[in-house]
Each structure stands twice: as structure tokens, then as C-alpha cells.
Amino acid sequence: MLTGQHLIAGHWSGGSETFDLIPASGPVRTFSVGTPTEVEQAARAAEAAFASFGYSNRAQRAAFLDRIADEIDxxxxxxxxxxCQETGLPKARLIGERGRTVGQLRMFARHIEAGDYLDRRHDAALPERQPMPRPDLRLMQRPLGPVAVFGASNxxxxxxxxxxxxxSALAAGCPVIVKGHSAHPGTGELVAQAIDAARRALELHPGVFSFIQSGNRDAGQALVQHPLVKAVGFTGSLTGGRALFDLCAQRPEPIPFFGELGSVNPMFLMPTALVRRGGELAEGWVASLTMGAGQFCTNPGLAILIDSEEADAFIxxxxxxxxxxxxxxxLTDGIAQAYREGVGHMQDSAGVQQRVGSPCDNRDATPYLFVTTGAAWLRDATLSQEVFGPLGLVVKVADFDEMLQVAAALEGQLTCTLQLDAGDINQARQLMPMLERKAGRVLANGFPTGVEVCDAMVHGGPYPASTNFGATSVGSMAIRRFLRPVCYQNLPVELLPADLQLFE
Incomplete structure (x- = not known):
């Protein structure tokens, strides 16, 4: 049963201010608006919980993650x-996403049980070393403290x-305060109920998790500025993410803001691959571009190829x-409106030709295809900006040198893709140093709409793809965002963290 309220330290409550969600289908529901008051209560409860949860053992935290997965299922x-009602996403997509969600909870549980993420190190004392002895030095990763998380629309x-x-924050030992997204507040509440059920079953401190509904920006701003919050995880728009990032940086105590903000995920179609597999690549790109109405952060919105007959056939x-x-x-009326505005900008841009597209209104989106030249793209930096939806832009470069210029001019990306065959290796080798600097993930002969949850995955990249190029929001390395190294010098064994006492 939905309450439409906030979960603050184990208690459901709501204020007088509310908002109505008009879903893609089903009944209109009313939800409480999050305010700085709820943020204050949740932050103080999270800080109180850190005294126990931050020093819990790995087995306890793994059990919590596993139990959350069970309760969600x-x-x-x-x-x-x-x-499905709130977002308009198909049933199969929601079932698959739930499987991914519980799967990553269980993966993090196994990962922290193994203990490798602690990065434990020990330099034994060298009392006889000259000219100065060396002290006994031990290092281990420790949790930061309360973490704020912003729910994503897509x-x-x-x-x-x-x-x-x-x-990843819970795995690290950090209590979490989630600001839900206004696009799916009922879905968010049900998941919050599952987390709270897991917490109660394991008798953890109630402040270990709180959930604050959205409704306006006040709660989000208060959350990133609260002095007890020590880090922020965010997935969303460049505009909203940058505003929150700036607030984090302007605090008396600046804190890390791990934001995943946007990417056009360029795809380079190399000449030999285009000759041999142009039709297959066209079919694959269309499927990836339009999947989920193009509402994926890894949607490949930009295709770069050398002008040729094969390029024209691909188009x-x-x-x-x-x-x-x-x-x-x-997903929302706002996202649909932003998509229409992005389409309009493409239509008004010099040197850009529309090849596919029909008007769309309300929450509907139809696919659009635009074509431009490498010279026009290099002149107009706005053509490199993300349009969130099923819009593709083909850039026809004059030759390989101009392809290198386009690669060099790219902003930071989540992914860069090479479509290549054996005959393209030499040219691809020249592209690789640039693509490595531009993206967190470089892939070949595939499409980036699919982020595997595993140890080797990187979902992040240089700005504006994310605000911290050294971090990933997917995969086991995501835990490291909410840890910091602590060195212990000459401490008695009894004072060391339990995970460090037996480490040599």
C-alpha cells in the first residue's frame, strides 16, 4: 500500500504540501513534497546511524544488501x-531492470565479503634503518559518512x-538519504518500503536509510548543502547536475559530487566495416538509437563516417x-518537451539536413535523423550536445584527417564506439589515444546501450559525461567513491579496525 509520504529514520510522515503525479496510465496519485525539514531530520538520523553502521562488519552489510534484494523481489x-503506470515503460523492461537492480545488490554483497576493495597495505616497521627508522604503517579504506543519492528519471x-x-554506499558502510524522482514517486516508495523491511529484519539503526519524496528543488538543494552529508551520487541532466555540483563546491566544507550528466556516445564507422557491413550497422544503430525512446545515457546519438557511396547507402x-x-x-512531459526543443535546435542549425522526423506532442516521441558535414559540426559546438531521445546525427567527414579532428573536438563521453574490420586497424590505432582520453568505455563492433554490472565496467568519463573522471557509477569499483584511505601509524593492534588487525 502506498502512503505518498517520506520515510525518515524508520517512520513514514508527510507535510501539508503535496503534488499530484499524472502517470502515463492509471490513476492520479498524490505525494508529499520534500522540504528542508525532512532533510534535517534524515541527515541527523544518518549521522547517528553511522556510529554503528560505519563500523559494522562486512558480513553484516552483505546480509543487508542480500535482504534488500529479497524484499524487492x-x-x-x-x-x-x-x-509501468508512472513511466510508460513496458512490463518486460521493468522486470529486466528489477533483475539488474537485485543482481547488483547481490554482486556488491559478494564483493565486500571478499574484502579486496579495502585495499589493505602494510609497511612493517624498520627500527634499525639509517639514517632514520621507519614506523609501522598500515592503510585501509574507510567509509565517508552519510551519502545523499538522487534518483534518476530514466x-x-x-x-x-x-x-x-x-x-555501493551501503556496501561501503555509509548511511544513505535518497531524494526520489518526481517521475516515479510510487515506484520509489515501494522500493523504500523494501529497504526499510530489510533494515527492520536485521535490526539495524533506523537512520541507515531515509527516503524523501521530490516535488520541488528545495529538498535537493538542502540535501547537498547539509553539513552532515559527506558525498552525493547523482544521475540526471547536465543543467541540474551542474547546479548541484556547484552547491557542493561552494559549501564551507566542499564534498565530492559524483554526477553522471550526459553523453552523445559517438560511433565511428570505419571505411572497411562500412563497405562490408553497412546494412547490418544501419539496422543495429537504429535499434540502439530508438530503444526505450532513446532515453538511455548511453544512447549512441552521433555517427561519424567518411563521405563516400557507402556512407550514402548507410544513411x-x-x-x-x-x-x-x-x-x-x-518518461515525463518535461523530457518530451526538452526533446522537442532539441529537435527544433537541429532543424534551425546551419548546415544540418533533416532526413527523418514527424511532429510529436504530449509525451510521445518520434525518431529524427539529421545529417551534417564534418566542417559544419566543427564550427557549431552546440551540435555536440546531447538530445535526450531517439535523435541521431550523422557527421560526414571529408577524409580520415577530418575524422581525427572531430574526435579531438569531442567533449567527455561515457562511451566511444569503433565499428571496424581488420582493414581498419591502422586507422583505428590512430583514433585510440584520443578516444581513451574522451570516454570511460571504448568498445568495438557493438552498441553502447547495455552496461554490464561487473568488476571491469566503467560507467563515467571526463566532464560533461560525469563530474569525476576517476569514478564509475556501475561495477564493483563504484564502492570506492564512498571510501577514503586512512593510514594507521604505530597503533596498537587492539585499536586497528578488525579488517586490518590480522592483515600482514
Whole structure:
């Protein structure tokens, strides 16, 4: 049963101010608006919980993550039903995303049980060393403290209340305060109920997790500025993320803001691959570009290829395939409006030709395809900005040298893709040093809409893809965002953390 309220330190409560969510389907529901008052209560409870949860053992935290996964699965049908109503996403997508969500919770549980993430080090004392002796030095990663997490619009489960940011912060030993997203407040509440059920079952401090509904920006601003919050995890727009990042930097005590903000995920189609597999690549790009109405942070919105007959054939194939794709429901009215504005900017840009597209209104989105030249793209920096939705831009460069110029001019990306065959290796080798500097993930002969949850994954990149190029929001390395190294010099063994006492 939904309450429409906030979960603050084990108690559901709501204020007088509310907002109504008009879903893609189903009934209109009313939810409480988050305020600085709830933020204050949640932050103080989280700080109180850190005294125990921050020093809990790995087995206890792993059990908590596993139990959260179990509780989410137990509410699976209810979560899927309301998630489909609120977002318009199909049932299969929500079921798959729930599997990803509980899977990463369980993966983090196994990862912290192994203990490698602690990065334990020991330099034994050298009392006889000349000219000066060396003290006994031990190092281990320790949790930061309370962490704020912002739910994402496009992933109501995997990047929201119990998503990767929450899972990795809890795994590290950090209490979490989640600000839910106004696009799916009911889905968020059900997941919060599951986390609280797991907390109660294991008798953990109630401040270990709080959930604050959205409704306006006041709660979010108060959350990143609260002095007890020590880090922030965010997935969302460049504009909103940059505003919160600036607030974090302007605090009397600046804190890390781990924001995943946006990416056009350029795809370089190399000449030999285009000759041999142009039709196949066109079909794959269209499928990736329009998946989920293009509402993926790894949506490949930019295709770069050398002007040729094969390039023209590729564009014709993409044009035909996109013309068969109908309208899709977007996550919110605001996202749909932003998509229409992005389309309008492309239509008004000099040197850009529209090949596919039809007007769309309300929450519907139809695919668009635009074509431009390398010279026009290099002149207009706005053509490199993300349009969140099923919009593709093909950049026809004059030659390989101009392709290198385009690669060098790219902003930071989550992904860069090479479509290549054996005959393209030499040119691809020249591109690689640039692509490594631009993206957190470089892939070949695939499409980036699919982020595997595993040890080797990096989901992040140089700004504006993310605000911290050294971090990832997916994979086991995500835990490191919410840890800091502490060195212990000449401490008695009895005073060392338990995980460091037996380490040599």
C-alpha cells in the first residue's frame, strides 16, 4: 500500500504540501513534497546511524544488501505495475531492470565479503634503518559518512532508490538519504518500503536509510548543502547536475559530487566495416538509437563516417529503418518537451539536413535523423550536445584527417564506439589515444546501450559525461567513491579496525 509520504529514520510522515503525479496510465496519485525539514531530520538520523553502521562488519552489510534484494523481489509484481503506470515503460523492461537492480545488490554483497576493495597495505616497521627508522604503517579504506543519492528519471529501479549509488554506499558502510524522482514517486516508495523491511529484519539503526519524496528543488538543494552529508551520487541532466555540483563546491566544507550528466556516445564507422557491413550497422544503430525512446545515457546519438557511396547507402538504410519506427511514450512531459526543443535546435542549425522526423506532442516521441558535414559540426559546438531521445546525427567527414579532428573536438563521453574490420586497424590505432582520453568505455563492433554490472565496467568519463573522471557509477569499483584511505601509524593492534588487525 502506498502512503505518498517520506520515510525518515524508520517512520513514514508527510507535510501539508503535496503534488499530484499524472502517470502515463492509471490513476492520479498524490505525494508529499520534500522540504528542508525532512532533510534535517534524515541527515541527523544518518549521522547517528553511522556510529554503528560505519563500523559494522562486512558480513553484516552483505546480509543487508542480500535482504534488500529479497524484499524487492517479494514486491516485484507491485513494483512492476506501478512502474509501468508512472513511466510508460513496458512490463518486460521493468522486470529486466528489477533483475539488474537485485543482481547488483547481490554482486556488491559478494564483493565486500571478499574484502579486496579495502585495499589493505602494510609497511612493517624498520627500527634499525639509517639514517632514520621507519614506523609501522598500515592503510585501509574507510567509509565517508552519510551519502545523499538522487534518483534518476530514466531508470526507476537500477539508478534510483535502491540503484547502484545506494547499493555501493551501503556496501561501503555509509548511511544513505535518497531524494526520489518526481517521475516515479510510487515506484520509489515501494522500493523504500523494501529497504526499510530489510533494515527492520536485521535490526539495524533506523537512520541507515531515509527516503524523501521530490516535488520541488528545495529538498535537493538542502540535501547537498547539509553539513552532515559527506558525498552525493547523482544521475540526471547536465543543467541540474551542474547546479548541484556547484552547491557542493561552494559549501564551507566542499564534498565530492559524483554526477553522471550526459553523453552523445559517438560511433565511428570505419571505411572497411562500412563497405562490408553497412546494412547490418544501419539496422543495429537504429535499434540502439530508438530503444526505450532513446532515453538511455548511453544512447549512441552521433555517427561519424567518411563521405563516400557507402556512407550514402548507410544513411539511406538508416532513413528507411527509422521511418518504420512509430511514436513511443517518454518518461515525463518535461523530457518530451526538452526533446522537442532539441529537435527544433537541429532543424534551425546551419548546415544540418533533416532526413527523418514527424511532429510529436504530449509525451510521445518520434525518431529524427539529421545529417551534417564534418566542417559544419566543427564550427557549431552546440551540435555536440546531447538530445535526450531517439535523435541521431550523422557527421560526414571529408577524409580520415577530418575524422581525427572531430574526435579531438569531442567533449567527455561515457562511451566511444569503433565499428571496424581488420582493414581498419591502422586507422583505428590512430583514433585510440584520443578516444581513451574522451570516454570511460571504448568498445568495438557493438552498441553502447547495455552496461554490464561487473568488476571491469566503467560507467563515467571526463566532464560533461560525469563530474569525476576517476569514478564509475556501475561495477564493483563504484564502492570506492564512498571510501577514503586512512593510514594507521604505530597503533596498537587492539585499536586497528578488525579488517586490518590480522592483515600482514
Amino acid at each position: 517479494a514486491l516485484g509484481d507491485a513494483i512492476t505495475e506501478i512502474g 531508470f526507476p529501479l537500477a539508478f534510483s532508490v535502491a540503484g547502484g549509488d545506494t547499493a 539511406e538504410a538508416v532513413t528507411g529503418a527509422l521511418a518504420e519506427v512509430g511514436a513511443q511514450t517518454m
